[in-house]
Amino acid sequence: MSSLKVEMVAADRKVWEGEAKFVRGRTASGELGILPGHTPLLGAIVSGEVTIEAMDGSRHHAKVDGGFLSVDSDVVTIVAEHVDASSLHAAGH
8 A cells, every 4th residue: 555654744843754655735725635645736725723643553643833744656645733732642552
């Protein structure tokens, strides 16, 4: 099964990195869902929650204050000024 290589960074640190099946975030034009094979993209994300579904089925949630998201060759990079790391947890398997 194909996967995404995901890296989420805040201004001062790397917050999460790993392999994922699915990433969801909110842009100014609405919800964005990214699966393996997604076309290349660079977009602004707005304040809200980013969800990452890891390869093991666990879901990780983080609150971001806005930033950008890029997708290129199944590599997803999420950059935000501030990431609420306390909310970055696995929500069940």
